[in-house]
Amino acid sequence: xxxxxxxxxxxxxxxxxxxxxxxxxxxxxxxxxxxxxxxxxxxxxxxxxxxxxxxxxxxxxxxxxxxxxxxxxxxxxxxxxxxxxxxxxxxxxxxxxxxxxxxxxxxxxxxxxxxxxxxxxxxxxxxxxxxxxxxxxxxxxxxxxxxxxxxxxxxxxxxxxxxxxxxxxxxxxxxxxxxxxxxxxxxxxxxxxxxxxxxxxxxxxxxxxxxxxxxxxxxxxxxxxxxxxxxxxxxxxxxxxxxxxxxxxxxxxxxxxxxxxxxxxxxxxxxxxxxxxxxxxxxxxxxxxxxxxxxxxxxxxxxxxxxxxxxxxxxxxxxxxxxxxxxxxxxxxxx
Amino acid sequence: xxxxxxxxxxxxxxxxxxxxxxxxxxxxxxxxxxxxxxxxxxxxxxxxxxxxxxxxxxxxxxxxxxxxxxxxxxxxxxxxxxxxxxxxxxxxxxxxxxxxxxxxxxxxxxxxxxxxxxxxxxxxxxxxxxxxxxxxxxxxxxxxxxxxxxxxxxxxxxxxxxxxxxxxxxxxxxxxxxxxxxxxxxxxxxxxxxxxxxxxxxxxxxxxxxxxxxxxxxxxxxxxxxxxxxxxxxxxxxxxxxxxxxxxxxxxxxxxxxxxxxxxxxxxxxxxxxxxxxxxxxxxxxxxxxxxxxxxxxxxxxxxxxxxxxxxxxxxxxxxxxxxxxxxxxx
Numbered sequence: 001x002x003x004x005x006x007x008x009x010x011x012x013x014x015x016x017x018x019x020x021x022x023x024x025x026x027x028x029x030x031x032x033x034x035x036x037x038x039x040x041x042x043x044x045x046x047x048x049x050x051x052x053x054x055x056x057x058x059x060x061x062x063x064x065x066x067x068x069x070x071x072x073x074x075x076x077x078x079x080x081x082x083x084x085x086x087x088x089x090x091x092x093x094x095x096x097x098x099x100x101x102x103x104x105x106x107x108x109x110x111x112x113x114x115x116x117x118x119x120x121x122x123x124x125x126x127x128x129x130x131x132x133x134x135x136x137x138x139x140x141x142x143x144x145x146x147x148x149x150x151x152x153x154x155x156x157x158x159x160x161x162x163x164x165x166x167x168x169x170x171x172x173x174x175x176x177x178x179x180x181x182x183x184x185x186x187x188x189x190x191x192x193x194x195x196x197x198x199x200x201x202x203x204x205x206x207x208x209x210x211x212x213x214x215x216x217x218x219x220x221x222x223x224x225x226x227x228x229x230x231x232x233x234x235x236x237x238x239x240x241x242x243x244x245x246x247x248x249x250x251x252x253x254x255x256x257x258x259x260x261x262x263x264x265x266x267x268x269x270x271x272x273x274x275x276x277x278x279x280x281x282x283x284x285x286x287x288x289x290x291x292x293x294x295x296x297x298x299x300x301x302x303x304x305x306x307x308x309x310x311x312x313x314x315x316x317x318x319x320x321x322x323x324x325x326x327x328x329x330x331x332x333x334x335x
Numbered sequence: 336x337x338x339x340x341x342x343x344x345x346x347x348x349x350x351x352x353x354x355x356x357x358x359x360x361x362x363x364x365x366x367x368x369x370x371x372x373x374x375x376x377x378x379x380x381x382x383x384x385x386x387x388x389x390x391x392x393x394x395x396x397x398x399x400x401x402x403x404x405x406x407x408x409x410x411x412x413x414x415x416x417x418x419x420x421x422x423x424x425x426x427x428x429x430x431x432x433x434x435x436x437x438x439x440x441x442x443x444x445x446x447x448x449x450x451x452x453x454x455x456x457x458x459x460x461x462x463x464x465x466x467x468x469x470x471x472x473x474x475x476x477x478x479x480x481x482x483x484x485x486x487x488x489x490x491x492x493x494x495x496x497x498x499x500x501x502x503x504x505x506x507x508x509x510x511x512x513x514x515x516x517x518x519x520x521x522x523x524x525x526x527x528x529x530x531x532x533x534x535x536x537x538x539x540x541x542x543x544x545x546x547x548x549x550x551x552x553x554x555x556x557x558x559x560x561x562x563x564x565x566x567x568x569x570x571x572x573x574x575x576x577x578x579x580x581x582x583x584x585x586x587x588x589x590x591x592x593x594x595x596x597x598x599x600x601x602x603x604x605x606x607x608x609x610x611x612x613x614x615x616x617x618x619x620x621x622x623x624x625x626x627x628x629x630x631x632x633x634x635x636x637x638x639x640x641x642x643x644x645x646x647x648x649x650x651x652x653x654x655x656x657x658x659x660x661x662x663x664x665x666x
Binding site for chain 2: 015016018019022023026027029151154155157158159160162163166167169170174269276277280291292295296303306307310311313314315318
């Protein structure tokens with residue numbers, strides 16, 4: 001197992017390097033100009049100076065290696081300095097955003113909490129809804145509950161999140177006025193009443209994402225439960241006189257959770273991607289909103305770093321899912 | 336993950352499926368004397384169609400989907416108003432006889448716009464699906480059939496699976512919108528761009544499914560028989576392999592339409608899709624969001640069309656999967 005994990009970790013490095021190169025070259029091939037918004041009255045030689053100041057004068061491979069160095073060497077050093085109070089990164093250039101001229105990671109760190117509270121909450125809620133629904137609809141296959149559950153989950157992942165979000169805003173934000181339609185990120189939780197305000201503004205975005213996730217996970221849960229309910233060991237457990245509750249919730253559920261856990265792990269990074277749209281609907285200024293504004297502004301370092309972070313998340317969680325699968329299911333042998 | 340490991344995992348997956356299928360089959364054994372309906376020869380597709388008809392949800396979905404297709408294809412001949420005709424005096428009207436679904440902020444007829452938008456959305460969905468399925472099944476068959484190509488092709492597939500797709504799509508669309516619009520015209524350029532971007536980023540699942548099936552097929556006797564009479568690889572693939580992996584490909588294709596439609600409307604919703612005077616369902620929704628408080632119907636109508644189409648396609652895919660599965664068929 002350890003061998004497998006180490007081998008996979010080593011394999012992840014070239015994968016990530018390749019992905020970063022792809023993203024970099026894609027940005028390089030773009031006709032967009034980061035200085036496109038500079039007024040035409042600025043003389044060309046000044047523009048050339050500005051371009052040089054942004055580091056755009058050098059050939060692409062030098063800039064790529066430079067970015068790699070900044071991302072993998074300077075940034076970690078800077079964090080170590082922050083934590084331990086040392087001076088390793090003294091005089092080194094961090095990844096700088098074209099837009100704000102501040103380090104990219106400082107901006108990202110500001111945005112992460114918003115994304116994590118909304119997206120993380122919705123994923124947890126989604127899983128908590130999905131698992132009981134999946135269990136019940138598999139146990140009572142073809143009952144009205146199962147039919148309804150199947151229909152609702154079909155609708156759930158057929159409705160795009162931007163549509164459910166907008167419909168919820170129209171119903172609960174505009175007509176009923178129960179919840180605010182715009183997520184206020186400057187809101188600080190200090191006491192009970194401000195906590196309630198925070199809960200109220202989180203309900204709608206969390207519902208939208210949770211519904212979408214629950215729809216998919218409950219399908220997996222149902223299929224996996226159905227696979228296991230027909231197995232011989234279930235008949236054995238029943239034959240030796242175990243209670244039905246114990247058979248289903250102990251024997252079957254544990255075995256059916258194995259593939260579902262990996263699906264949940266695999267789904268986590270895509271949730272960050274899906275959250276881009278939900279963040280746009282509810283005006284949450286999280287990572288997704290940051291990415292979109294950076295794309296519009298041709299802010300190459302920001303786009304590159306953010307997309308690469310998404311790629312790291314995907315690779316990491318795929319690895320976690322594979323390892324988890326091996327840990328949870330002793331039938332799977334990697335070595 | 337090396338090939339053997341993946342193969343092992345796939346095998347266990349199949350094993351579980353098969354035992355489950357067998358267990359289910361014994362509980363409902365067919366009668367001993369098989370009845371052949373009407374004495375006619377039973378073709379595979381007729382069987383599939385018979386099984387498909389028994390899936391009620393899929394049949395309803397098929398009827399609705401054909402309805403939507405007729406709405407967007409035949410509709411413009413019946414409702415002949417130009418979707419881009421600006422009638423500024425009739426702007427923001429509600430549901431009237433002249434404009435059954437109202438007009439937008441520029442007085443353009445919503446019914447006509449929904450038809451035109453649906454045409455583009457469904458065209459994008461179908462074309463992107465075709466590209467994705469072509470890429471996916473080619474790569475899947477090649478890597479399943481030729482042992483030498485397997486490792487590199489699967490590495491590529493894994494690389495693509497590790498790409499953050501939505502950010503990448505956003506990036507591709509923003510970056511290449513201008514040059515393509517200039518060389519192919521604004522509408523066609525964006526169409527090519529979006530279709531190829533979606534197609535190029537959604538073939539991985541079908542490639543994996545097809546590869547798994549081809550690997551299983553290669554062990555079967557009829558392949559051995561075909562090889563022993565000296566069938567060349569090209570004919571082997573076209574005559575023996577491809578027809579047998581057609582059913583997972585078709586299921587993947589239907590589901591691919593759904594994801595492509597959703598992705599296109601998501602891009603349009605983020606303002607990175609088609610230009611404003613070129614309506615798609617996602618674009619209509621996006622344009623209406625600013626005034627959703629005053630005119631909620633303009634947001635809800637395109638949204639319902641997107642959801643309905645995708646829901647239908649998903650149900651059809653579900654029904655197809657059941658109908659194509661010979662273990663379930665005939666019960």
